[in-house]
Amino acid sequence: MKIPSLLLRFPHCYFSSSACFKSFHFSSRSHFLCTGSLRPVHLYCTKWMFSLKGLRRELCHQATVDQPIEGLSDREQGFVDKIYSGLIQGHRACLAEAITLVESTHHRKKKVAQVLLQKVLSYHREQEKLNQGKPLAFRVGLSGPPGAGKSTFIECFGKMLTERGHKVSVLAVDPSSSTSGGSLLGDKTRMTELSRDMNAYIRPSPTRGTLGGVTRTTNEAILLCEGGGYDVVLVETVGVGQSEFAVADMVDMFILLLPPAGGDELQGIKRGIIEMADLVAINKADGDLVVPARRIQAEYVSAMKLLRKRSKVWRPKVMRISAKTGEGISDMWDKMTEFRDLVLMSGELIAKRRKQQKVWMWNLIQENMLEHFRSHLAVKDKIPLLEEKVLSGVFSPGLAADLLLKAFKDGL
Numbered sequence: 001m002k003i004p005s006l007l008l009r010f011p012h013c014y015f016s017s018s019a020c021f022k023s024f025h026f027s028s029r030s031h032f033l034c035t036g037s038l039r040p041v042h043l044y045c046t047k048w049m050f051s052l053k054g055l056r057r058e059l060c061h062q063a064t065v066d067q068p069i070e071g072l073s074d075r076e077q078g079f080v081d082k083i084y085s086g087l088i089q090g091h092r093a094c095l096a097e098a099i100t101l102v103e104s105t106h107h108r109k110k111k112v113a114q115v116l117l118q119k120v121l122s123y124h125r126e127q128e129k130l131n132q133g134k135p136l137a138f139r140v141g142l143s144g145p146p147g148a149g150k151s152t153f154i155e156c157f158g159k160m161l162t163e164r165g166h167k168v169s170v171l172a173v174d175p176s177s178s179t180s181g182g183s184l185l186g187d188k189t190r191m192t193e194l195s196r197d198m199n200a201y202i203r204p205s206p207t208r209g210t211l212g213g214v215t216r217t218t219n220e221a222i223l224l225c226e227g228g229g230y231d232v233v234l235v236e237t238v239g240v241g242q243s244e245f246a247v248a249d250m251v252d253m254f255i256l257l258l259p260p261a262g263g264d265e266l267q268g269i270k271r272g273i274i275e276m277a278d279l280v281a282i283n284k285a286d287g288d289l290v291v292p293a294r295r296i297q298a299e300y301v302s303a304m305k306l307l308r309k310r311s312k313v314w315r316p317k318v319m320r321i322s323a324k325t326g327e328g329i330s331d332m333w334d335k336m337t338e339f340r341d342l343v344l345m346s347g348e349l350i351a352k353r354r355k356q357q358k359v360w361m362w363n364l365i366q367e368n369m370l371e372h373f374r375s376h377l378a379v380k381d382k383i384p385l386l387e388e389k390v391l392s393g394v395f396s397p398g399l400a401a402d403l404l405l406k407a408f409k410d411g412l
């Protein structure tokens with residue numbers, strides 16, 4: 001039997017779209033088609049996929065990889081073009097619309113967002129080439145416990161930068177917003193002056209309560225801000241959860257802002273996050289708080305000496321600043337640029353960004369796979385039952401996990 005007649009009989013097994021068809025022809029395994037014989041296809045199926053169903057899945061997978069994004073309608077394409085050109089011309093409204101688009105969970109909008117992001121990415125590549133391979137923007141993560149003075153700091157720091165000709169965007173990541181109903185960082189009264197500054201853009205990032213949400217939307221929002229010409233992108237998060245670890249994985253430099261308070265008052269701060277910091281800024285070093293700020297600075301200097309060295313060219317610094325009076329803020333920026341230049345020249349920055357891209361991809365896969373697993377019909381109803389059995393000690397967690405995984409695999 002020749003392949004074409006097989007296709008006539010089982011077209012649905014092979015092609016779900018013309019994109020799959022094209023990919024089938026041009027795939028690395030196209031020799032099966034060239035021979036025109038069914039036998040190699042059978043062999044192929046037996047060896048790799050065991051069934052025609054599996055072959056179809058494999059082919060469609062290839063098509064998806066070869067042609068990552070399916071076509072948009074004229075209307076959608078027009079929308080992407082409009083947002084894209086507005087974005088790269090620096091229109092804030094277009095940046096806002098673009099971020100809203102990437103935050104959308106609507107199936108179609110997610111596709112449109114990916115087309116926009118691909119366009120912005122290729123613009124990035126061109127711009128970076130023109131910039132002799134240097135990154136377009138400095139990505140900075142800022143974390144600290146509630147009340148450390150993050151908004152006061154960003155207001156002061158951001159204004160200093162815009163006065164010096166920089167364009168600053170602030171992405172406030174707040175994973176608590178969906179659980180607390182309120183928002184620690186989304187408060188509109190924060191950073192009032194900076195939010196009126198035409199060279200600044202502030203955006204609370206809704207994360208729908210999941211860390212994966214933080215990763216996807218924030219990473220994409222960073223790219224869009226850079227496409228909009230913002231050369232300093234500040235990602236702010238409250239340092240009492242897990243989101244700061246995710247943020248540290250998407251920025252060039254991670255800064256921890258702390259109040260001049262001792263161990264007990266900083267219980268919420270995880271030890272791990274101190275290890276991620278490239279710079280610790282002890283804020284509120286003014287008036288009566290200068291003395292405790294000095295003490296805390298000394299404590300952190302000695303504590304950080306014991307930490308594992310993460311860079312060949314940089315030792316984490318501990319500085320005293322006052323976001324209220326502005327003291328130390330300019331010196332802090334000098335240290336930050338020193339860090340950026342050192343890691344850029346040493347090649348560490350580019351290596352870090354490349355690694356982050358991979359981490360980002362795997363985080364997304366993990367998040368999506370878990371979601372897919374939990375909602376799969378074969379396991380959905382079994383989860384509460386097995387959880388109950390684990391809780392009551394009837395099943396070990398390992399056994400319950402095995403049973404769920406088996407049910408999931410069988411249901412595929």
Ligand SMILES: Nc1nc2c(ncn2[C@@H]2O[C@H](COP(=O)(O)OP(=O)(O)OP(=O)(O)O)[C@@H](O)[C@H]2O)c(=O)[nH]1
Nearest residue numbers: 145146147148149150151152283284285322323324
């Ligand atoms: N003395 C002094 N007070 C400061 C300084 N920076 C901030 N504060 C005060 O500290 C309090 C908390 O400041 P915020 O900037 O709101 O702190 P935050 O970290 O953004 O707090 P959340 O919004 O709760 O996350 C406010 O009353 C500020 O006025 C500073 O440098 N010196």
